[in-house]
Structure formats: C-alpha cells, structure tokens
Amino acid sequence: MELSAEIKREMFWMMLLARRVDERAWVLHRQGKIAFHISGIGHEAAQIGAAFALRRGYDWVTPYYRDLALMTALGYSPTDFMLSLMGKAAEPSSGGRQMPSHWSLRIANAVSHSAPVATQTVHASGIGLAIKLRKEDKVVLTPFTSCRSFSS
Numbered sequence: 001m002e003l004s005a006e007i008k009r010e011m012f013w014m015m016l017l018a019r020r021v022d023e024r025a026w027v028l029h030r031q032g033k034i035a036f037h038i039s040g041i042g043h044e045a046a047q048i049g050a051a052f053a054l055r056r057g058y059d060w061v062t063p064y065y066r067d068l069a070l071m072t073a074l075g076y077s078p079t080d081f082m083l084s085l086m087g088k089a090a091e092p093s094s095g096g097r098q099m100p101s102h103w104s105l106r107i108a109n110a111v112s113h114s115a116p117v118a119t120q121t122v123h124a125s126g127i128g129l130a131i132k133l134r135k136e137d138k139v140v141l142t143p144f145t146s147c148r149s150f151s152s
Contacts, residue, residue, distance in 0.1 A: 007052070011048050011049075011052055014044075014048050014051070014069065014072055014073045015044040015045060015048050015069060017072060017078065018040070018044050018047070018048075018068050018069035018072045018073075019041060019044055019069075021068065021072070021078045021081060021082075022039050022040055022041050022068050023041070025037045025039070025081070025082075025085055026039055026041075028085065034085045034086060034100070036085075036099060036100050036101075037085065037100065037101070038065050038066055038101055039066070040066035040067060040068045040069060043066055043067070043069060044069040046143075047067055047068075047069035047070035047073070047143065048069050048070070048073050050070060050141055050143060051069075051070050051073035051074055052073065054074075054139070054141060055138075056074055056075070056108055057107055057108055057109060058109070058138060059109065059138050059139045059140065059141065060109045060110075060111065060124075060127045060131075060138060060139070060140040060141070061074065061108060061109060061110040061111070061140070061141045061143070062110075062111050062113060062120035062121070062123045062124040062127070062140065062141070062142050062143075063103045063110055063111075063113065063120065063143060064113070064117075064120060064143055065099075065101040065102060065103075065113075065115070066101070067101075067103065067143055068081065068101070070143055071103045071105065071108075071110065074105060074108035074110060075105060075107055075108050076092075076103060076105050076108075076110075080092050080093075081100075083096065084096070084098075084100040084101070085100045087100075092105070093105070093112060094112075098112065099115060102114075102115070111123050111127070120142055121142050124140045124141075124142035127140045128140045
C-alpha cells in the first residue's frame with residue numbers, strides 16, 4: 001500500500017511530537033518535578049506505523065507503558081500526558097489516580113493495564129476471543145513488550 005505524502009508527513013509529525021514530549025518528561029523527572037517516567041524513546045516509528053494500520057476507535061489496543069507515540073497517534077494529547085505525569089484530576093484515563101503511562105482512552109478502544117511487563121497480553125487475549133466469538137471484523141493490538149534475559 002502506497003502512502004500519500006500527506007500521510008507520511010502526519011506520521012513524521014506524530015513521531016517527532018512523541019519524541020519531544022518524551023524528552024520533556026525525561027527532563028522533568030531528572031529535575032525531580034515528577035515522580036515517575038518510563039521513556040519510549042526509540043519506539044516511535046514502530047508505534048506510529050502500528051497506529052496508522054489500525055482503524056481508530058474500531059480496533060482495540062492494549063497498550064504498554066512505553067507506548068507514548070502510539071497513544072498520541074490514537075488521540076491522547078501531550079496535555080493529557082503531562083496531566084498524567086503531574087497526577088492532575090483533569091487527566092482523562094483515571095483523573096490522576098493511576099500511575100503515569102498506564103493508558104486508557106475510550107475513543108480509541110485503548111484498555112488500561114497493570115504495571116508488570118506483558119500484563120496487557122491477558123487483556124488482549126480476552127478481547128481477541130470476544131472478537132472471534134462475535135465474528136467481528138476487528139483486531140486487537142498488543143504492542144511492543146520485551147523481556148530481556150541476563151546471564152552472570
């Protein structure tokens with residue numbers, strides 16, 4: 001599938017926006033102005049590609065806490081993210097009660113997750129089974145977790 005120049009520009013803008021917001025959050029964390037930030041720097045291209053492949057608001061997403069670019073492309077604004085980092089009541093996922101980067105976004109069918117790595121796969125499996133049983137033409141995306149093993 002060939003992408004138009006306009007779509008490519010929009011994808012690039014989303015990658016750049018997510019990177020700059022992530023960098024700002026990193027600085028705020030280093031300055032001690034926020035308590036928690038896990039960066040998604042370096043994941044932007046894969047996340048934006050996935051977001052643009054989804055039918056927004058129709059398909060489902062079970063995001064991971066490094067998925068700032070994905071969530072930005074799906075409609076979670078930089079303002080929403082900063083409200084989350086600061087624990088403000090106006091934050092749309094949980095009213096500032098959830099840890100930052102534990103996304104949910106109803107308009108994008110993005111489901112919140114637990115903090116341990118890969119917990120969103122359980123949610124995705126259940127959603128996928130429901131999609132199959134209902135014979136719906138939808139997908140569920142479980143993005144970008146990784147497990148590393150270290151040997152001594």
